[in-house]
Amino acid sequence: MSVLEQKAFISDIPPFNQLLSHEVEAVADAMDIAYFKKGEQLIQQDSSPKALYIIIKGIVQETYGDEMVSAYVSQDSFDAMSLLEGKSKNNFTVQEELICYVLPKEIFLILIQHNELFKEFYYQDLSKRLNVLLEQRNSKELASFMVAKIKDTYVHPPVFVDANISVYEAVQTMTARKANFVLVKNNNDIGIVTDKDLRDMVLKRYSIDDPVGNIATYNLISMCCKDFLLHALLVMLRHSIKHLLIKKDNLVIGVLEQIDLLSYLSNHTRLVAVQIDRAENKEQLKVASQNMTNMVKSFQASGMKIGYMMQWVNELNLQVFKKLYSFVAPSELLENSCLIVMGSEGRGEQILKTDQDNAMILRDGFVYEGLENITKELTETLVDFGYPPCPGKIMVNNSRWCQPLKNFKAQIFEWVIESQEPLLDLAIFCDAKAVAGDETLLKKAKQYLYDRLQDNQAFFSYFAKPTLSFETPLGFFTTFIVDRSKEDQLDIKKGGIFPIVHGVRSLALEHKITQTNTLKRIKYLTQKGIIDKAFAADLIEALAFMISIRLYFELEKMKQGEPYNNYINPSQLNKLERDLLKDSFKIVNDFKKFIIYHFKLDRLS
Incomplete structure (x- = not known):
């Protein structure tokens, strides 16, 4: 193998990929290639090794007494800790004929002494090694803002008012539409009034009965939804503005706010959260739900830790479920039921959309005509949002998972006494989390479960x-x-x-x-x-x-x-x-x- 091939081989192997170019040169110059037959012992327990072995081909087995500790294959190296501690704790034996590089101990220790990243590799625990991996991914997979377009981010729906209505009426419209601006139609011109304009108006003691057109800003700059976000940011900075009219086929389809554009640079969380909060119907909520996938892609590309990612996605998922339930369930049902999610959704460990696991607990004695239609609509809408139906039919449209509290208690009792069964349903229910409605209904059901179990060790064994x-x-x-x-x-x-x-x-x-x-x-x-x-x-x-x-x-x-x-x-x-x-x-x-x-x-x- 040539020196160039040696360098390429070594440079791809952690932690040698942390070496500087002159250090890689030194390693390549110092290494020898060695061959060992099956059964040969490379390192003996309690001995002091003289080199680090880096496998090109073959298998080496590490043992302590009669117990196998580990096995090493191509690109693995061993035994660095023996070189650092001066003595090997285990035996290393060739299991399958071996071709490997042999790096002298002296060179290895010099690298440890002069390269901190190289040194850290051998002293770090699993957590630190995972952080190294995330950093590597982060450098390779950064989300590309350069090619993102305006249509890829959140554009606020247009809220139009006539220039002749009062400021008071315009504020009422903003409140009703949960907007922080209104677009003002003044003959053939379009202006904008923002929260800041209203604050300035109050400070200047203008009357709230004056026409809103008097405080609007006109000659607004517009861009096409297919324009690049980077261009939009440059336009905003150049003109010192925070809002852009967005058009499609020369029609105004919304407003891009600078805060949303800047938020896109870091992640999509705020945008999705805003979309969920401002959704006024199922169609708008569906758009927000579908945008969560782009958010996950952005998180993963930027190297966000999986624990934080699960927290963000779980919170937004719960908001989607809660909002959807408010759309399909009348207030009477909301007050007398508890919508729950279970399985990975209940544990907050669902990142991409997977099978639905949900249920509804009803207050004892409460009956609602047409409940079946509502649960059917809820399930079908979630499928439309991208949450596949559960193969086991653990969903609210299954009467077994939509019952009064007393029926759930009876079901829990059966799960506990039939402890020799797989108990899959109980396992799923253990992960239940309240989404909407009266969450005390779920608390009562779980408390009933805990009371039934007491110290039933036989049950816990079968459950585990x-x-x-x-x-x-x-x-x-x-x-x-x-x-x-x-x-x-x-x-x-x-x-x-x-x-x-x-x-x-x-x-x-x-x-x-x-x-x-x-x-x-x-x-x-x-x-x-x-x-x-x-x-x-x-x-x-x-x-x-x-x-x-x-x-x-x-x-x-x-x-x-x-x-x-x-x-x-x-x-x-x-x-x-x-x-x-x-x-x-x-x-x-x-x-x-x-x-x-x-x-x-x-x-x-």
């Missing part, structure tokens, strides 16, 4: 058992176990996300923790001393990383026009991502062992 339903897709040599029928992909939900979510849910139910979000449940369990603090931190980071990896592949499939699912292809990850995924799966396995021990699952038949 599904944590072990799926094998972790990590092989003996820490290679990924993929599904050949799915183009060498693996199901990251079954293999990694679900075991953590359900195991934590089981612990939360046992200890009557009312939080529904998995990350928050873990923190509460840590405070109660149920989970070790250090392990809890790893658990949180592992779950967050797997969710972020799933999101990455979901967005890639969306980009290709394919339906997104829980399958990911490990071969499409870079070296650091593959290592982090392996670490995450190892944490999943450790958590499964904890669940087995805690709930005594090894004693179940």
Whole structure:
């Protein structure tokens, strides 16, 4: 292999990708290529290694006594910690004939001494390594504002008034339309009156009975909805204005505000929130809901941490559901019902739209004629918004999930006494979160559940058992176990996300923790001393990383026009991502062992 090939190989491997050009040169000059046969021992326990090994081809197994600790494959390096600590804790043996680079210890230690980023790699925990990954993504995948157009951002609907109406009437119109401006029609001219104009008017003691046309600003600058946002920003700055008339086919379709344009530079959150708040009908709310996907893309491209992203999306999702319910449900129904979301929506862990999981609890004794039509409209509208129907029909249009409180209590009682069943419905209900209406109805239902359980350890064991339903897709040599029928992909939900979510849910139910979000449940369990603090931190980071990896592949499939699912292809990850995924799966396995021990699952038949 030539020196150029050596440099290219090394430069792609963390943490060597952090080296400066002269350091890469030094590494390439100092490295030798070595060959070892299967069965050869490279490093012996308690010995002092003289070099760092970087695998080109082959497999090396790390063991402690008779127990395998890890396995190393192409692009992996070992054993840096032995070089730093002066002694190896484990044995390293060639499992499959090996071709590797050998970097002398002296050169390795010089790099550690002079390159802080290189040094940090070997001392950082999972959390810090994830941050490094996010920084790498951030530099590669920044959202492109340069090509965004005005139609890609939020344009306020036009609110027109006649120039001859009073200022008082104009303010009434602004309040009714939840607008902070009105467009004033004055013969063939269009002017604008903003909140600032009204404040100035008051300070100048103008009468609110004067015509609004007297305080309007005319000769407004307009742009086409197909113009670039960057151009719009330059026009605003050049003319010291904060509003632009936006036209399509020479007709005014709205107003672009500078604050919304600047908000677009950072993320789409405020725009979606404004659209939801100002939606006056289902069609406008649908537009806001659909824009959430663009918001997620922006978040992911800018490297936002997955925990924060889930919080933003969850809050906006709840606002969509709440607003929609207010559109379809009369006030009498709103006062006597509680609309709830469950599953990933209830946990606040849904980022892209997935199957609906919702229900409605009615006040005992309350009957509403036409309820079936309302629940049908609610479900069908959500489908139209992009939330697919639940295959298991766990939706409000299913009478089983739209019942009085006493019926829900009866259902909960059945779930508890039939503890040898999979208890999928109860698991989903445990994650229920109130969206609209009287949330005390949900609180009463959950309190009834906690009262029925008491200290029923047999129930908790059966409830926790599904944590072990799926094998972790990590092989003996820490290679990924993929599904050949799915183009060498693996199901990251079954293999990694679900075991953590359900195991934590089981612990939360046992200890009557009312939080529904998995990350928050873990923190509460840590405070109660149920989970070790250090392990809890790893658990949180592992779950967050797997969710972020799933999101990455979901967005890639969306980009290709394919339906997104829980399958990911490990071969499409870079070296650091593959290592982090392996670490995450190892944490999943450790958590499964904890669940087995805690709930005594090894004693179940």
